[in-house]
Amino acid sequence: MLVHVEYQTDEKLNWLVSEFDVLEHADREKGYVAMLVEPESYERLLDEGFAVEIQHGPTEELANVISGFRSIGGYACYRTVEETATTMSTLNTDYSDLVELVDMGDSWNKVTPGGASGYDIAGMIVTNENIAGPKPRFFLMGSIHAREYAPAELAIRFAEQMVTDYGTDPDATWLLDNFELHVLPHANPDGRKIAEQGYTQRKNRNTSKGWCSYPPTSYSQHGVDLNRNHSFKFGGAGSSSSSCNLTYRKSSASEPETQALQTYMSSIFADQRGPDDSDAAPDDTTGLMITLHSYSPLVLFPWSWSASGAPNLAELRTLGRKFGYHNGYPVCQTPVCLYAASGTTDDWAYGTLGVAAFTFELGDSFFQSCATFESTIEPDNIAALRDAFKAARRPYQTPAGPDAVSVAVSASPVTAGTSVTLTANVDDTRYDSNGWGSEATQNIAAARYTVDQASWSGATLNAMAATDGTFNSTVEGVTATIDTTGWAVGRYLLMVEGQDADGNWGAPSAVFLDVQ
Incomplete structure (x- = not known):
């Protein structure tokens, strides 16, 4: 059975964790933890004085799964x-x-x-x-x-x-x-x-x-x-x-x-x-x-x-x-x-x-x-894993710096010599603890782009301007005009980064520009 077990103290919670199949699901505010129990364990919990609430829906789902040896029937999305x-x-x-x-x-x-x-x-x-x-x-x-x-x-x-x-x-x-x-x-x-x-x-x-x-x-x-x-x-x-x-x-x-x-x-x-x-x-x-x-x-x-x-x-x-x-x-x-x-x-x-x-x-x-x-x-x-990478x-x-999102060029492919507008949004608000505190945010202070190389690897750094003319908010549109005169035919990677008012540079986001 899948049950919710109420506890009153951390000592009792730690005891439950050491004695039973306690799941990675708990509600600290309500004071319960989820557990898998057999009938013997259920009776033991009651004998120990715990309030135990059976979760009937999940228990029925488990009963349909736990039925003996077989392959992953009904779960075709998961590879063995x-x-x-x-x-x-x-x-x-x-x-x-x-x-x-x-x-x-x-x-x-x-x-x-x-x-x-x-x-x-x-x-x-x-x-x-x-x-x-x-x-x-x-x-x-x-x-x-x-x-x-x-x-x-x-x-x-x-x-x-x-x-x-x-x-x-x-x-x-x-x-x-x-x-x-x-x-x-x-x-x-x-x-x-x-x-x-x-x-x-x-x-x-x-x-x-x-x-x-x-x-x-x-x-x-x-x-x-x-x-x-x-x-x-x-x-x-x-x-x-x-x-x-x-x-x-x-x-x-x-x-x-x-x-x-x-x-x-x-x-x-x-x-x-x-x-x-x-x-x-x-x-x-x-x-x-x-x-x-x-x-x-x-x-x-x-x-x-x-x-x-x-x-x-x-x-x-x-x-x-x-x-x-x-x-x-x-x-x-x-x-x-x-x-x-x-x-x-x-x-x-x-x-x-x-x-x-x-x-x-x-x-x-x-x-x-x-x-x-x-x-x-x-x-x-x-x-989330992309952000981790x-x-x-x-x-x-x-991670303290702003995210560059919606990176785009005005045209691609273009003929060499064409001027191209590079745009992005730089956003310092993309944090959420979902109930466990808030993250301070800052105004955007600057933005830049590099071509084919990351900013930390010796690339030429090219400044971008605020679309509205002033860096003064936590989310800013940014823009730059790129003159492709003299560029060889090929695909280029434009990497955009933003900086907040505390001096933190965020991770890049990129767009391709094809020159023909």
Whole structure:
């Protein structure tokens, strides 16, 4: 059954998290948390004195799904582990200059003899390999919790879109020319194969504790919760030492999947933060990671282990509110709006390396309907992920600046020698926490464009003027006249950026100009 359980204190909430299958869905104001329970657990909650409300509609939906072994029947929009690997291999073949396959490590089954064959922790790097680096990096991973269908699919779709849009979409083009996208759709492939059969498997496939339930239940299942197994702040609140519990942590970084993640992220991101909890990463830190989960629409940022603010709290919150503008999700710190969790992936990435790290909780179901995924979750979050990719070079600086949107040229293609008008809107208001505070906005102070090169790579900077003659509001139309005399025949990329009154330059947006 899916139930809402009322709690009166944080101590009781933490106890619930350590004892039951508590979901990433809670209402702090109303004082309840969502849980999956079997009849035995339901009776135990009542015996412990908790008020428990059965959610009959979602419970009926779960009953229709959890009916034994099968493929992902009724969920044609979600690729299996094998189908995802095939997609990545096909992209690598068809777009060899843009896609490189990467084996980050092995699953528990694969490193453990005598059982199932297991899987590679398989991902890919997406960038224009003809342009040398080093380049800023965005690491996107999905479905570390096996039963969460939507995250893996969103990750692979985002990567697919970036690859297939290269050369036709201006933003995809400059991003892959200048940045690297590292994608891991299935961070827990062994567990995912169980979930694909209709079970609510959360953990990996570690069966070293042989007395747990199989098939898995909401109160007992084999495995380790990989999102409680990371070595940073391991073993604290929101994790369990009971091997069959769904938040079982085992020992620090004990699992091959966790080791693969930590090793890989350490190989692509420099350590940019000091050793103390109070050490902030520098303003010019590079690198960003997002781990995709479901369900409960939320954008979460560190710390997860403690309600105290992370040293880069203001910067993390600003970037999170950029995401919230697109997906409409509440943007908040995990223990403040949900509950504390220790040994998590995002805390490890930020705490160990200093990179900006976030968790997206997608939608309103583990087994999210394809109709909802494709009409809402995918388009809203693809836009947020594009903003994340744009912020990867300076995640603690760029999001404070305004967005350049609606970038356009008056004509394209044009004959060399023609004057072309470049226009855009520069907007410093595109933030939304969806109920968790407001972001200060500033008037636009300046705008500029570059041709074929990013502003930070030595390009010539060309000023743009306010369309109404004065920079004096938080949203400004901007314009420039471009004389193409002497331009060779070909396609040019015009990148527009805006600056606010506090001196913050935002991320570029681009348009193509074809000269013939």
